[in-house]
Amino acid sequence: MAIEGPFWRAIAVFRVASLVYATVLMAQYRGYEQPMLGWLVIGVMALWTAGATFAYSVRALRRWPLPAIDLLTALACLLASPYVQGAGQGAAGTLPVPATWVAAPVLAWAVYGGRRAGTAAGIVVAAGDLWLRIREPDVPIMINGAVLLVMAGVVVGHVARLAKQAEARMQRAFEMEAAQRERERLARDIHDGVLQVLALVQRRGRRLGGEAAELGRLAGEQEAALRELVSGTAPQPEGATDLRTLLTRHGSPDVTISTPATPLVLPTETARSLAAAVGAALDNVRAHCGPGARAWVLAESGDGTVTVSVRDDGPGIPDGRLEEAAGDGRMGVARSIRGRVAELGGEVSIVSVHGQGTEIEITLPA
Template sequence: MRMSVEQPLWQALTAYRVLTLLYALGLCVYSFDDYDHPVGAVVYMAVLTLWTALTFRMVASAERCTRRFLVGDLSIAVIGILLTPLVDSHDRIAEGTPTLPSIWTMGAVLGFAIKGGWRWGASASTVVCAANVIERGGFAQDTIHMLSLVWVASVGIGYVVEVARASERTLARALRIEAATRERERLARDIHDSVLQVLAMVQRRGAAIGGEAAELGRMAGEQEIALRTLVSTGLVARQRTGDGTEAVPDRGGLPDAGGPPVPPCLPGPERSDGGPCDLRALLAPHAGSRVTFSEPGAPVLLPAGVAGELAAAVGAALDNVRVHAGEDAHAWILLEDEPDAVMVTVRDDGPGIPEGRLADAEAEGRLGVALSIRGRLRDLGGTAEWISASGQGTEVELTVPKASAKKAQQKGEAAR
């Protein structure tokens, strides 16, 4: 069952309308002989009683309390206020005698506040204030005090309702995250006790047997790492469909523990809606038996086009590792989300790059590094740095300032 934090307010409003109706009827009976036109007062009180009885269930919940009902409820109250000078004497009105609906009017205002928050409450109380000023024929000290109380009360209750709703949404989201985390942990335990152990055994036996079994073992090792990444982070690599195109996996709509749900990144450098993209989801597919991917626990959000270009630069760096460091080289990808920049470091354990080799390659017309990596980062307003020593591997640092990422995205949208 879904518990609403505002439901007690609706129940209190229902009781308030009944009690204030009885109070207004008591005032009418008490002042019956003092009215100039008591029949008019009786007719209005009969209408008010019938309206309250017929709409008793309308204020039982937010779903039943519609805008049309709220407008009608407020209209009944305002009509009663404006009818007061027609049934009561001028002297009694000048003395501060209550209007025909009396404090029942506050129930109509509170309905607006609970339904729509403090702005609705302020609007409804302003209408009531204007009707009271017209009824009194001007501003009086007691009128100002009473109207100020109505306005402050409606705004205060409306604000409390908005805070309660925000708290309810936060609690519901926390419960969903907790449920998703528990389910992920349960699946991780089950998979670890069965599938992962089998894949690890196939990898070891395949490597020991050699030949075609070694290739089978290598593939089993890749699947083991991919599966570990899935159960530990929830990031799923993009899969190939039957026609060779990449399919976007369904993450089940579960939110990340570090923030609200992030729309999945479509294949290619840009999403059609231009919204934010979780860079982790683009880099996770690179993880394998010889590539280790380390990421933050929260989404790393960048504009979709920027995230796609940065992921492509990482892919180009890994291609260089495979080509120049060899198929047996191991690579590590480290994703860091700094307050003002996003940094991706790609490191390998290959032989390293001799000093001056990058400049010579560019002079020879080999533009892989210059265009695929440096060019992309330059267009994004970022930098690409190489740190390498002979025999000690290579480290590539790709840095994109978040301010530059936003400018690059805006520039791309303007170009389109």
């Protein structure tokens, strides 16, 4: 992500500054037993500083082997300090040869993997630093540096993770804004054309009757779906869908859809299965109630459940008809409605009064 760029540049600056600091310490202190080995360590640090600065600037190279090599290089330079310092190790005012340079891989791990990775890298480097101090029994053990390393990994990792999340949200906002602009453009382009043609086909089809009426009904459904598409709906979390969006597509001159003003958010597969069950119920209304039959779909939520009812003004279902249909192998209600809802852990109740229509109520846990 682009937000990582400033972090890597800041770590590169820290590497260079720490390298300069370690070089100055090396030049000032004259008590090292192996100064040539010390300058060799400084040379390795300089080469790795240049290489790491370039490598971390290339996004394709920022994979786990790079910070792993970074950490191993810092540990090698750190653990070489006793051989450079000799008897002078642990003397007052002395630091390991790399000095603060060893904190760079901790920061790199924090930016790469978050606070957990940064904490782990900090513990590894801190353990190496403490091991050097434990080797000198006459020198008091100072844990300030170790604590600071671990804290740096935690804090920088946490901040880097928050920055990545903020960038992701901003990108999502840009995408939503672009989608809304495109939706508005489409709405302007098709409102005076396609929608009016569909509405005209719907009206003429109802007047003509017969097959034209069915064509008009289909045109009405497509008009409703297209209006919903271009009008736009609130974005939903990934893997979730507003049930109202799916139910609205079943609306037509003969089907009235009533939904709450607030979203009915369900897992996408659950919402689709529930909408399919409602569609099967409406298909039964068209098949058994005759032309001109009206249907009403009501969706609501409460007490941890989502309830959708489908009511029609048809002749009703005769007593025993559902059992008879199931016995004859016609499984429309049994499979398309009861089966779908049972798989979702819900319940279906059917109330039918002769001459007064039928109501199918579907209840699912929200």
